[in-house]
Amino acid sequence: MTGDEACAEGALAAGCTFFGGYPITPATEIAERMAARLPRVGGTFIQMEDEIAAMAAVVGASCAGARSMSATSGPGFSLMMENLGLAVVMETPCVLVNVQRAGPSTGLPTMGAQGDMMQARWGSHGHYEIIALAPSSAQEVFYQTILAFNLAEKYRTPVLVMTDEVVGHLSERVVIPDAREIQTVYRPRAKGRKDRYKPFEPGERGVPPMAIAGEGFAVHMTGLTHDERGYPVMSVECQEQMVTHLVGKIRNNLDDILMTESYRLEDAEVVLVSYGVSARTALATVDEARERGIKAGMLKLVTVWPFPEDEIRRLAQRVKGFVTVELNLGQIHLEVQRAAGGRVPAVLAGHCGGTLISPDQVLDAIEQHFSLSRA
Amino acid sequence: MKTSQAQSHPLDPLLRTDRIPHIWCPGCGIGTAFATCLNAMKDSGIDLVQTAMVSGIGCSGRGAGYVKLDSYHTTHGRAIPFATGLKLANPKLNVVVFSGDGDLLAIGGNHFIHAARRNMDITVVCVNNFNYGMTGGQVAATTPHLAKTTTTPVGNPENPFNAPLLAYASGATYVARWTILHARDLTESITEALLHPGFSFVEVLSPCPVNYGRRNRIKPMDMLKIFREKTIIRNDARPTELDLDFDKGIVLGKFVHDTDRPSCVELYDKTCRPQER
Incomplete structure (x- = not known):
């Protein structure tokens, strides 16, 4: 199968239940396969009106508990930067695949490049840390998509899979192991008294346990600078506390993340x-x-x-x-x-x-x- | 009488009282629209544990920050697609979008029409205060023709959206418009909207005395008088006759209530999921 198809299969193997997409060469095949496969395994696929909406839906779906993803290429990646930042700040696990094509702008839609690597690092405004993986073959796309979901869930953060047109369209042998051999991770969950729960209080490895919508925790999440209760606080101190926490969540776990x-x-x-x-x-x-x-x-x-x-x-x-x-x-x-x-x-x-x-x-x-x- | 009792409010259980005072200015109508929305949530009898509020950015966008439910204050214009993801990932949730006219109809206009087209199972309460209040009173997609704002200093050369027509033409299956003065009708409409499967849209005309009123020389009480005197209630009016024009008079009412069209979630399940035979 191709790298794009292997990406969809990796996502399904990782337990993905939501895909919000928008067609774009050379990533469309991922959406196509997810559109066919997801509803058969109890998940949901939706093609949104643009990539801005696709990424917003991905973050929303994750807040409702879905293992959530999208896949795109350069121009769509640019549009998704807005809500990628929201996912960082709301600490919402999700996976975003960028099948890179040559840019800038519309560039060479059908030809590969690796020109979005710095955009992957700094594309959304403000200072944050991100995890980005880069597979070299269809087989690696399969495994790294699973890895991306596991890291996203473990650290409550968006994770990027930075593949490219060549890997996406290259047809290669892909071995899909038995489902029992694939380890999947789900986010740390909120426990205990609902009135004492703070949605952004760091837990193990600095990652706050997450309450999902409908569990009765009445969480508030905002893109504004917020405290551990999730309440907006417009102060230098709160800004420092929140950004240090977001950055530290990645930087303090390099031994586990770096590969x-x-x-x-x-x-x-x-x-x-x-x-x-x-x-x-x-x-x-x-x-x-x-x-x-x-x-x-x-x-x-x-x-x-x-x-x-x-x-x-x-x-x-x-x-x-x-x-x-x-x-x-x-x-x-x-x-x-x-x-x-x-x-x-x-x-x-x-x-x-x-x-x-x-x-x-x-x-x-x-x-x-x-x-x-x-x- | 104990002070704590004297200060209690029937909506307190639904409010994050530790976040009060709110940011809304004196004379602003958003608080009324918001309280009406909460009353409707109570009246409708929906399971509030399974109810989430989503807002975008702006004065009305702060609504999600004050409600003691699962609540998401998202990016500018993106409340509807965020709500779409929330709903599709867990169709048992009641998802309410509470946001402003700039957020929903300008920067979020594309998402608005597509959610309506899909008949997405969400309720959208749009507080329309005719301008961008949070940023100090700029022209909006809902500012009446010739009205003054900081970015139309000699008057708005453009025409505003007829939001109910836009919603209807895009496929919304519940459409209503009221002002904050019509609190009872508004509560009833939001209650119906919450219970309506599919895309429901309620526009709430609301005063912004500090930005819109001041620049157009409309005193706070006069704006409310306009809401009373320059409006006419006409349920089931044709959506093409709902222009936002105070000179001609603004039509209020419940315009669309179509229960025949299946909702987005229903259609997805029926069309895309394997059916038991």
């Missing part, structure tokens, strides 16, 4: 940092470079956000440099540079999008910037 994979990294002198479809280019490049006697390795980011900066920092102490392989003109590259801290060079092998990066382009970047010992 990377490595390939031939043990003795590597040059590290290719990549994610999503470009990690496939990086993987091929490592082997080709090794054949040429260059000690290359790959660090693949499963979670792009939060960014695994400590891992890059540690690597910077023993390697000769980094090449970030991504389908843009330098987004995650900037993070790698920052984490490398000038200790070793960090360069980019990327382009504007529309096609994949070739291993030759990455090899050229390696040879141009690094004089390495040849085995």
Whole structure:
């Protein structure tokens, strides 16, 4: 099946019960499959009037207890930023998939890119933390969509799955395990006396237990800066308390959230940092470079956000440099540079999008910037 | 008499009394519209534990913040799609949107017509105070022609929406309009709306003396007089005859009450879910 279809199957395996969508190339196939599948498993699909409404419905459905999601691409992702911020502030679990296409604006609707990575990080206004995953294959889309739901529920936060047109439309073998082998997580639930419950009082790992609509807790949730009762408080102190809590919920749990994979990294002198479809280019490049006697390795980011900066920092102490392989003109590259801290060079092998990066382009970047010992 | 008793109000159980005083200005009509809505909730006999209120942004959008129910104060214009998600995820919930004219009919206008088209099972109470009050009195999609606001300093060149016509033409199956002076009729309409399966819409004309009244040289009491003298109650009036024009007179009443059309949830279940044979 394709990556888009694997995404829908992963969502269903994770127990998704609500999809609010709007058609957009190259993400439409996810909505199509959910439209057919969800009502047969007791869930609900709705195609809303635009992506703003789709994301609002996703947040609303989550407040009513649904494992809730949407899927879109660049232009729709822009429209969803408004209510993504609402989900962050209301601490509403949900999953948003961005099958990236080349931008800016309408761009190349049918061709892949990874140009929305910084928008994924900072796209909604204000300061917040977000979790974003980046699968490289249809199989990874399946598993990472499940992972995205589990992280969203566990941390009461929106989680982004940043795939792209190539992964979304590539047809590959996908193994769907038996349902009993798939672990699913549901949000921590409100318990105890209803009159004493505070909807935003941090619990285990800093995550507040959540009351869903109709349970009798009479919760109030607002996009305004609020205290632990959910009541708006317009003060510097409350702003600091709320934003620190929202940011801390992610930053204080990095040991649980951060995920990377490595390939031939043990003795590597040059590290290719990549994610999503470009990690496939990086993987091929490592082997080709090794054949040429260059000690290359790959660090693949499963979670792009939060960014695994400590891992890059540690690597910077023993390697000769980094090449970030991504389908843009330098987004995650900037993070790698920052984490490398000038200790070793960090360069980019990327382009504007529309096609994949070739291993030759990455090899050229390696040879141009690094004089390495040849085995 | 104990002070606490003297200060109690019959609607207290439905209010977050710890959030009072509210933000609404003296002379504002939103409080009346809000109290009427709460009275209707009580009168209708619906299960209030299974009832949620959703608001958008603006003065009326603060309604959700004062009601002691599951309540969601969402983003500007998005109360209806948020409510749609809430309802579809748990169709047992009674979902009430309480918000203002700018929120529901301008920035949220697209969501409004589509929820009506779907006959989405929600009740929308739209407080229409003819301007953007929260931001200091700018022109709205409901400001009468030639009325002055901070962004139409010499008068509004545009014409306002006829909101009941918009709702009806889009597919709403319950449509009414009252002013805050018509509290009994309004309570009755909101009660009917709450019990109505499908998309129900109640427009409540409401004074905004601080922003709209002041700039149009209408004193607070005079606005209420206009609500009494320049309105005419005509139930079942044709939706095309409901223009928001105080010179011609504004028609109030219950205009649409169609119980034949199945609601969105009903149609989804029937059409999309596997049926037992």
